[in-house]
Amino acid sequence: MQYLVSVIAEPTDSGTPEEMAAIDVFNDRLRAERHWVFAGGLGGPDTATVIDNRSGAAVLTDGPFVESKEYLAGFWVIESPDLDVALELATAGSKACNRKVEVRPFLGE
């Protein structure tokens, strides 16, 4: 089963070299223990563009879809047999990136 581990950051946050190094160590662990699926860091909310093409005439809007103090700074997609393992990994991930994280399951087939 796959889980999305979202990294929650505040605008003033910017990753330090120590955090980057800790994230590398954590990523190595995910790979070694076969939990790794995918991960990535994202540009800040000011780099976002919202597109609404529900009507067929796309409307582009500058900025994130929701204005809030906290934003999604990056994520991991992990493979885990159950929530307990996912939570344990997310706990280590939160420590490594020095941010709050949110865990959510992907919907089943």
Added chain:
Amino acid sequence: MSEPVVEEAITRAHREEWARVVAALARRFGDLDVAEDAAAEAFATAVERWPADGVPPNPGGWLTTTATRKAIDRIRRESKRDARQEEAQMLYDVEPPQPVGPIDDDRLRLVFTCCHPALAMDSRVALTLRMVGGLTVAEIARAFLVQETAMGRRITRAKAKIKATRIPYRVPSAADLPARVSGVLAVLFLVFNEGYLATGPDTDPVRRELTAEAIRLTRLVRALMPQDGEVAGLLALMLLIEARGAARVSASGELVTLDEQDRGAWDAALVAEGHRLVRERLASGVAPGRYQILAAINAVHTSARDVRDTDWTQVVALYDQLVRIDTSPIVALNRAVAVAEMDGPEVALAAVDRLGEALAGYHAFHATRADLLRRLGRSHESRAAYDRAIELAGNTAETAYLTRRRDQLA
């Protein structure tokens, strides 16, 4: 078979077998919803059939078999696609339980799943009372002063989260066990406290159905984990508090504080059982956790035939021990109450006043201050503190007591 006998048998089976039936089905089918519904159907079938057919020789076995059939029927009834899903789910969960948990019992798995830290506290309480305790949604809703539909939704949401996020159905590994056990105990103690100090202005001041249910569930957890000191500690604590229940509210519905209680009205059997557990923990020589220390404090109180015989030195020493592992200001407040008996109200008041910032919204803080100020003859300040305590107190018996105390001030 006569009706009362059958009724008695069904009530007893419900009390003794509900959790076992739900837990066995939850493991077999990997789905709490299926387990709950099938268990409920099995008990409904018993109500129908037992009066005519007689009570089966092994009611628990009969109920589990009947519930299993009901569950299989339900799974067959559902569409092919759903059935395939259920089968996949069954394969996942029907694997022999992994030997990660030091204790192995389906009911214990059920307890840990219902009290999982990924669920909100409200949901854990509701789910535990429903799945392990066997209370109906209506009963739980009444207990927590929530609309039945809202309580139903809360339980449904919790079950859906367990399923969607795949919260495992197992006893945690030894490394995680202490933290997870303390999560379970927090749920049980919350149920107990809601019964013991009911917060609603319109509820009875002591709701024995909730304290009794909390004790029953804690006994079950104790039977499943007899080696755990904190489980024993919580059970002892509940028993020693419950023992004083009858003496704690006067005929006119007013709270009677420990120093004014009729100690002859305490339940001697519960006191003896609580003391036995505390002695057992002391003899173990293992450093006690917070529930064991709280139980020991209650054991000191319940050992005194008269309030004047209370060993306050020991009470304060136990609180000193508790403060070291639990830095909560509420513990510090309770310690100050004991200090007042040993070193006098002035020393205690100084300690209490240091907690003002943390406990400004807590009625017991103001009630304690009011009492200490009264003993120091500072009536004016005492009255103001009683006013604030009355404003904040939710329990009817406590409000009545505080009001009388305030009105007795010079």
